[in-house]
Amino acid sequence: MNQVIETILDHRSIRKFKDIPLTEDQISTIIEASQQASTSSYMMAYSIIGVTEQHKKEALAEVSGQNYVKDNGHLLVFCADFHRVTIKASDEEYEDMLPNIENSEHFLVSAIDAALAAQNAALAAESMGLGICYIGSLRNNIEKVDQVLSLPKHVIPLFGLVIGTPDHRPDRKPRLPKEAVYFENEYKSYEEPLETFNSTIAAYYLNRGSNNRTDSWTDQMLRRFTHPMRMDVTEFVQRKGFNKR
Ligand SMILES: Cc1cc2nc3c(=O)[nH]c(=O)nc-3n(C[C@H](O)[C@H](O)[C@H](O)COP(=O)(O)O)c2cc1C
Structure with missing residues (x-):
């Protein structure tokens, strides 16, 4: 068995972390790995928000009802994103794009792209000896998360990913x-x-x-x-x- 498979098969969600922030190098490597995931038609239809401000982490922890959302090495929120593809569009082009951007097909594309990127991030982190847990409970109050992260139209929060040095081994x-x-x-x-x-x-x-x-x-x-x-x-x-x- 190679090391990649070993890392994959050794996965377990970690919900208690040591008080050790990730280094800038670790964060960069994880984000680079995340971005290298396959992406539908090269759309890269997601954004990743790293949350470093304590009051924002606390607000998100409150939404999720889970303390380790604020007590971890780093917190990422994966968002579906079609704002980026509209930035260079004229008003007329924007109007033409809307029915396409706002259909079920592209909703699926953005969720799939974000999930693939997130799982690359998770695996990269785990391969570095870090632990992770996905946080879907951010959707307990999706509106609040949207406000905390100042997300524009055509960007929605999907889930969080907490990363850090494990303080337990379930x-x-x-x-x-x-x-x-x-x-x-x-x-x-x-x-x-x-x-x-x-x-x-x-x-x-x-x-x-x-x-x-x-x-x-x-x-x-x-x-x-x-x-x-x-x-x-x-x-x-x-x-x-x-x-x-
Ligand atoms: C998209 C997604 C959202 C999740 N949200 C949460 C969550 O909000 N809270 C939590 O404790 N675990 C969450 N999990 C972790 C799952 O509960 C966990 O992966 C599953 O029970 C299997 O356990 P394992 O990861 O330890 O193997 C989430 C997992 C995924 C993939």
């Missing part, structure tokens, strides 16, 4: 069996691998080092999808000029 979290996610030639709706996985994850939740509980993956998903969540995101996203048609 157990590696099991993943679905391969048969549940990898199919050849056509989709298969199997129940059996999910049953197997429920036993695996139940044992993990019962025996892990902290936050033990009795649970299964399918119960977790039922709870998640029977409780409407962040229903304001649709209206926000459309108001900012994404996914309107």
Whole structure:
């Protein structure tokens, strides 16, 4: 097994960091790695905001309800961005671009581009011995995050990525069996691998080092999808000029 695969397979989310800020060199390397990700039609339809002002980190920690969003080595917020592509457009060209920029296709493009860039950043950080956690809970109050980061029209915050020197080493979290996610030639709706996985994850939740509980993956998903969540995101996203048609 090579070192890249070892790093990938050793991933676990880190939620407690030592009080050691990332160096400028570390940040530059991580951002360069992030930018080297493949990008749809060379659009590079994302921006990355590094949050260094403590009051802004605190505001974002409050939105996410998680302390390590302010207590870490560095905090990045990945944004979908189609503002950049309009900067050089004339008023007439801008009007022509709008139906295209604001469609579902380009909403997907920007989210995919940002996610690929973020995962490169995550892997680069982990390869340097740092730990990471993605922060989707910034969307608990997406409007507030938008204001804190002064994002223009056609730029929306998607998720955060906290990076730092790990101050704990949680157990590696099991993943679905391969048969549940990898199919050849056509989709298969199997129940059996999910049953197997429920036993695996139940044992993990019962025996892990902290936050033990009795649970299964399918119960977790039922709870998640029977409780409407962040229903304001649709209206926000459309108001900012994404996914309107
Ligand atoms: C886009 C995204 C958003 C996430 N948001 C959060 C979050 O807000 N809070 C959190 O504690 N973990 C968050 N996570 C981490 C997941 O909970 C974690 O990756 C998953 O449970 C698997 O655990 P592992 O990363 O330790 O293997 C997020 C992960 C992704 C990919």
